[in-house]
Amino acid sequence: MKFFGLLKGKTRYEKAENYCITILIVGAVMLTTGIGLTIISTKGIPAILAMLGSFISFSATVALIFVWLFKELQGE
Numbered sequence: 622m623k624f625f626g627l628l629k630g631k632t633r634y635e636k637a638e639n640y641c642i643t644i645l646i647v648g649a650v651m652l653t654t655g656i657g658l659t660i661i662s663t664k665g666i667p668a669i670l671a672m673l674g675s676f677i678s679f680s681a682t683v684a685l686i687f688v689w690l691f692k693e694l695q696g697e
Contacts, residue, residue, distance in 0.1 A: 634692040641685040648677030 655671025 634688055634695070637688045638685065638692075641681050641688060645678055645681035645685065648674050648679075648681055650674070652678055 651674030652671055653674070655667050655669070655674050658667035659671065661667065
């Protein structure tokens with residue numbers, strides 16, 4: 622589990638930022654895979670995968686913006 626060691630940061634804001642970016646990348650990969658699979662079939666799993674990926678990406682982006690906002694307000 623060497624990957625999770627890379628997610629650590631000096632402060633709690635950096636750690637939260639790293640996790641948000643990782644979740645954002647996972648959501649983007651899910652979205653891309655879902656959109657790519659809709660070439661084969663537009664119903665079922667590909668559509669759900671694309672919608673779930675877009676929701677995860679959006680949520681992680683909003684969380685990342687709030688982390689940056691709190692980081693600026695705290696002055697760190």
